[in-house]
Amino acid sequence: MEMIEKKSSGVYLKDGLPVDAETVDFVARERTMAYKILRAHEKKKSGDGKMRIKFDSMISHDITYVGIIQTARASGMKEFPIPYAMTNCHNSLCAVGGTINEDDHAVGLSAAKKYGGIYVPPNQAVIHQFAREKLAGCGQMVLGSDSHTRYGCYGTMGVGEGGGELVKQLLNNTWDIDEPEVVLVWVEGEVPHGIGPHDVAIALLGATFPDGFVKNRVMEFAGPGITALGMDFRIGIDVMTTETSCLTSIWPTDEKVRAYYENVGRSEAYSPLAPEDGAYYDRMVTIRLDRMESMIALPFHPSKAYTIHELQKDPERIFRQIEDECNKSLGSVKLDLCRSINTDGKVQCDQGIIVGCA
DSSP: OOSEEEEOSOEEEETTEEEEOSSOOHHHHTTSHHHHHHHHTBSOOOSSSEEEEOOSEEEEETTTHHHHHHHHHHTTOOSOSSOEEEEOSSSSTTSTTTOOOHHHHHHHHHHHHHHTOEEEOTTSOOHHHHIIIIIOOTTOEEEESSTTOOOGGGTOEEEEOOHHHHHHHHTTOOEEEEOOOEEEEEEESOOOTTOOHHHHHHHHHHHHTTTTTTTTSEEEEESGGGTTOOHHHHHHHHGGGGGGTOSEEEOOOOHHHHHHHHHTTOGGGOOOOOOOTTEEESEEEEEEGGGOOOEEEOTTOTTSEEEHHHHHHSHHHHHHHHHHHHHHHHTTOOOOOGGGBOTTSOBOOSOOOOOOOO
């Protein structure tokens, strides 16, 4: 039995369990959490297979917000029509080459004052943690100009897009998409000792990214394995769903989610979310937490995923394969992973980080 299994045909979620579906059921798809949230954010329901979405709030960091504001202003924007937070966590000290761009920060502050935005000073918050604590809410949708805008485990559909899509929202236009398919991500079992969220995430990426299994689809998590996972573990998986090429993600909410919102002083942001009985999903991914192993991701995408045991068993073959793939695209620069194999034929790390807790 594999850690991750895929099913490319449809399933229903009935009486809390997935069962096979014989045909595509567009009506029952509306019973998913994903479609309930998406439909609630449609500005105009046209019945043409398209969705035109208005977000509840937006967020950008200081590498992206200047161009977004300038473009929106040049296009006639007079105010921010929805809450728009601008964090200063990417183009700051010790980030992006160690640069400090005070001019960008001044633009953000002046724009927040003029147009009614939220300015987060340097060194106070990273973009996604600010969004989780201040903007997320069950049933909400957040648009960010950062690819890893994912807040599904907090009951929020987060979408990462290019700056142009944020400009459209500032101009009271919509995010226009085809009605997406929804993939049930069924989580079962309990995590073995020593396995972390990124082990699960890397295994999930390795199974779904290469063949585009969830590309431009919504990943909707469910299953008995979620209950035992803490919020940090859940977000560690969820934030990496970006790398699968999925559209966005959503999880059911429970008492741990309620406790999170209470802990950050926003208990009103919590509400229970769950798929309705009989919800239809176009595809299914099963994550068996009890079978998870320690994983490693190799260059240049985290879907280059192997278990530690696989790598240690035959590192030269795996490294040569990755080198060949990468060197074809690198040109004159040559990747040399095999230098990390020691005289005993085992992989040796050049650097390591040990974190201790008092």
